[in-house]
Amino acid sequence: MTLYTSLVQPFVEFGFMRRALVACLALGLGSGPIGVLLMLRRMSLVGDAMSHAVLPGAALGFLVAGLSLPAMGLGGLIAGLTVALLAGLVSRFTSLKEDASFASFYLTSLAAGVMIVSLHGSNIDLLHVLFGTILAIDDQAIYLVAGIASFTLLLLAVIYRPLVLECFDPGFLRAVGGRGSLYHVLFLLLVVLNLVSGFQALGTLMAVGMMMLPATAARFWATSLTALMLVSTLLATLAGLIGLIVSYHLGVASGPAIVLTASAFYGVSVLFGRSGLLRRFFSQPHLSN
Amino acid sequence: MTRIPLAAAVVFSLSVLSSLAHARPLEAVASFTVIADMVQTVGGEHVHVTSLIGPNGDPHVYEPTPADAQALRHADVTFVSGLHLEGWMDRLISASGYRGTPVVLSTGIKTRGMEEDGQQITDPHAWNSAANGVVYVRNIISALKQADPADAADFQANGERYIQQLQALDSYARTQVQAIPQAQRKVLTSHDAFGYFGDAYGVSFLSPLGFSTENEASAADVSTLIRQIKQEHVRAYFFENSGDPRLVKQIAAATGAQPGGELYVEALSPADGPAPTYAKMFRYNVDQLVAAMKASH
Numbered sequence: 001m002t003l004y005t006s007l008v009q010p011f012v013e014f015g016f017m018r019r020a021l022v023a024c025l026a027l028g029l030g031s032g033p034i035g036v037l038l039m040l041r042r043m044s045l046v047g048d049a050m051s052h053a054v055l056p057g058a059a060l061g062f063l064v065a066g067l068s069l070p071a072m073g074l075g076g077l078i079a080g081l082t083v084a085l086l087a088g089l090v091s092r093f094t095s096l097k098e099d100a101s102f103a104s105f106y107l108t109s110l111a112a113g114v115m116i117v118s119l120h121g122s123n124i125d126l127l128h129v130l131f132g133t134i135l136a137i138d139d140q141a142i143y144l145v146a147g148i149a150s151f152t153l154l155l156l157a158v159i160y161r162p163l164v165l166e167c168f169d170p171g172f173l174r175a176v177g178g179r180g181s182l183y184h185v186l187f188l189l190l191v192v193l194n195l196v197s198g199f200q201a202l203g204t205l206m207a208v209g210m211m212m213l214p215a216t217a218a219r220f221w222a223t224s225l226t227a228l229m230l231v232s233t234l235l236a237t238l239a240g241l242i243g244l245i246v247s248y249h250l251g252v253a254s255g256p257a258i259v260l261t262a263s264a265f266y267g268v269s270v271l272f273g274r275s276g277l278l279r280r281f282f283s284q285p286h287l288s289n
Numbered sequence: 290m291t292r293i294p295l296a297a298a299v300v301f302s303l304s305v306l307s308s309l310a311h312a313r314p315l316e317a318v319a320s321f322t323v324i325a326d327m328v329q330t331v332g333g334e335h336v337h338v339t340s341l342i343g344p345n346g347d348p349h350v351y352e353p354t355p356a357d358a359q360a361l362r363h364a365d366v367t368f369v370s371g372l373h374l375e376g377w378m379d380r381l382i383s384a385s386g387y388r389g390t391p392v393v394l395s396t397g398i399k400t401r402g403m404e405e406d407g408q409q410i411t412d413p414h415a416w417n418s419a420a421n422g423v424v425y426v427r428n429i430i431s432a433l434k435q436a437d438p439a440d441a442a443d444f445q446a447n448g449e450r451y452i453q454q455l456q457a458l459d460s461y462a463r464t465q466v467q468a469i470p471q472a473q474r475k476v477l478t479s480h481d482a483f484g485y486f487g488d489a490y491g492v493s494f495l496s497p498l499g500f501s502t503e504n505e506a507s508a509a510d511v512s513t514l515i516r517q518i519k520q521e522h523v524r525a526y527f528f529e530n531s532g533d534p535r536l537v538k539q540i541a542a543a544t545g546a547q548p549g550g551e552l553y554v555e556a557l558s559p560a561d562g563p564a565p566t567y568a569k570m571f572r573y574n575v576d577q578l579v580a581a582m583k584a585s586h
Contacts, residue, residue, distance in 0.1 A: 014512050015543050135511050136535040138542075244508055251509035 010248045017244060019137045023145050023201045024240020024258065027210055030149035030194045032233030033156055035215030036225070038191065041167055043098065044216070046084075047208040049106035050195050053083040054204075055113025063116070073144070073196060080192040083109050088188055092181060134201050134244070134254045141200045148197040152190050159183055164225060202255045209259035210236055217266040220273025235265050315437045318364040320375045321348045322557040323416055324394055324425065326567045328368055331429045331448045335440040339364075341381075344559045351377055358385035366436040367391040368429070372400060374413035392432040394425040401484050414482045414554065418489035419459035419571055423452050454568055459489075462575045466490040469582050476578060477518060477526035477546055479537040482554040492578065495523060497536050506536060518544040525549040525581035549581030 011017045038044055057079025058072045065071035083105045090105075091098040137145075156163070163183045165173040173180050198207025218231035243258030250257075271277055314337040319325035325340035332338065339360045342351050348370075361367060362385045369375050371393035382391065395415045402411050415421045430448035434441040466474065474492045483494040497506045497514055517523075518540070526541040528551045541548065552574050553564040564570035 010508070010512065014515060016511060016515075016539055017508060020508075133506065133536065135506055135508060136539045138535060138539060248508040248512060251507045253507050257507075 006249065007245060010245065016135055016137070017248065019142055020134045020201075020244055020254070021241060023134060023137045023142055024244070025237050026142075026146045026149040027194075027198055027201055028214070028233045028236030028240060030145075030152040031198060031211040032214055032236045033229040034152065034190055034194050035211040035236075036218060036228045036232050037163070037167065037187065039212065039215045039219065040225075040228075044212055045099065046102055046191065047195060047211050049102050050080050050084065050192060051199070051204045051208055052110040052113075053106040054080045054109075054192075054196070054199070056109055056116055057082075057113075059113050059116040073200070076199070077192060077196050079109060079113075080195065081189060084188040084192055085185060088181075088184060092184075133203060134258065137201060145197045145201055148193050152194060155186065155190060159186055163187055202258070206255040206259045209262060210239070213259065213262035213266050214239065217262070217269040217273075220269035220276050235262065239265060315433070316363055316365045317368065317433075318360050318366075319368040320370065320378055320391075321346065321555065323555065323567050323570070324368050324370055326557060326565075327394075327416075327422070327425055327451075328429050328433075330451050330566070330568075331426060331444055332433055333443060333447050335437060335443060336433065341378075342556065344562070345556050348375055348555050351375075353377060353381045357381060361385040361387045366432060368394055368432070370413065370416065370425075371395040372411050372413035372415060392428060394428045395421075396424075396428055398424045401488060412481065412484045415485055416567070417483055417554065417571075417574075418485040419455045419462060420489055421485055422455045422567065422571070423459075426451050426455065451568075455571075458568060458571050458575075461572070462486075462490050465575055465579045466492060469579065472522075473524075473582050475521055475523040476549065476581060477514075477523055477537060477541065478552065478554075479528060483552075486574070492582070493521075497540060511536070511540060515540055515543050518546060525584070527552045527577070527581070547581070547584070549584075550577050552577060 011021060035047075038046060054076035057075035057077065059075070060079075061072035061075030064075075083102075087098065087101040087105045090096055090101040094101075096104075162173060162178050162180075163186070165178065166180045166183045166187075170180050194211065195207055198210055201207070202210060214232045214235035215228070217235055218228050222228045222231045239262035240258050243261040244254060246252065246261065247254040247257040269276060273279070314335055315332065317328050317332065317336050317338045319328050319338055319340050321342040322340045322344055325338045328336060329338045341353065341357045341360065342348055358381060361382060364387060367382070367387065367389070369378050369391045372395050378391065395413075398415050398421045400411050400415070402409050416425055426448055430444050433444045437444075471491070476492065476494060478494050478496045481494065481496045483492070486492065487494050495514060495517060497511055523544070524546055525548075526537055526546040527549045528537060540546075553570045554574075557566065557570055558564045564573045
């Protein structure tokens, strides 16, 4: 097997592989930077919470419009945003920390969703239907994922400075008259949007992995925020590419293959990264001298 | 003197009991709509059937509710298709406190296995050939007779009529399919649910998922399938009413296969749909498949 047949030919021969790769690239562009910001804000687990929080919206969308992806996606988006906003509000204005309020709201939302599904009595596995697999990306899904990635990059470019300030020194932002809550809310909007896009491509279980694992791996290589975002995007896209090729040649399910590739990046980074374990324990020349 | 009233009382109370037993239909629970309909057809007015999974539901990944456990608890007799289709049923039965073991309707059919990812597994979709449907009906007849001997004659008569109907459907399917050239008898479906149908009537079914809807496809499966479809010139593809159609749509788009419509596999349609009973479902599937395979040339 030549390099061409093993790496390039699958994408040349099959449209579904090309579409999957484009979706991975778009996901990397959107989720990479968002994952880094989530990690830096110590909100790494919020993505997981949100993936449960979208259920009632998706269920309501299903009840209203039947098996329509736009209706269910929109419902999920609204439910996710509501949970994110409410949790953000409670943590801003009360003494409850953000993770605790997120936990309360997403669990409420999840239970409401399961309740709605069971009230309807239908046995169609809603989340399974709503959030597909990377191999079944159709035109509709690819426009959605690419649109969300573009919107994310544009909005991030617009609110980059105040958002970063809000992350690192909210007191200073307030002192210079910035509206911290606004940027926080916009950021949460981006988080939910990117998760919805990830769900379309990878399913609820795997989407968060594509968002967080490249970001945590990048932390071992880069220090500046810009570099972190670049490395994270690069790793996410690369994980998509390698995961797809592995799935193609070894016959393993694609979603887990992509996320496990990202996990492998993380493992390698923990060991060999610039601030990884090996450097820390074995190369300290300036101290040994 | 005292003996006669006693005897009369005994006779009277027995007749009351038997009329009570008669007034109250046998409570039967079936795991999904297809076999629920078969039990209803054989049982007629003497049996009240509850199907745990509703119309258009997927029996592979069902989440039981407390109402299901309650239905089971009050059941006089329960029916499953078996062959590991309803994996959730055993736990539900032990949790509900139902005494007795469910009647496994696939008992006695010749099962077909398939190698899937290196493991030998049995195809559970046995009812998709009408000849197997007859075996199901025979099992239903004997189970109902045992549960309610008083109405045995009715069960037998209903069952015989039903079996004749299914045998007619069986030969209908055979003649319909045989009118199509061998090379054209190929279709794409979303999961491997038509193996028995294919074996019985000579149609090849290709699908990206295995016997169960639960597993996720790999890029290798999908690409192999696309190549195969192109090579063998499969021109028609079908959805199933209980599954996610997107993957099979993608494969069809990549190969130029034409939509043949929706097939009913593991669940009947609601009463106003095209496949509200097992017999209608079978005929509907045959007609859909035959039309698509004919058109594909």
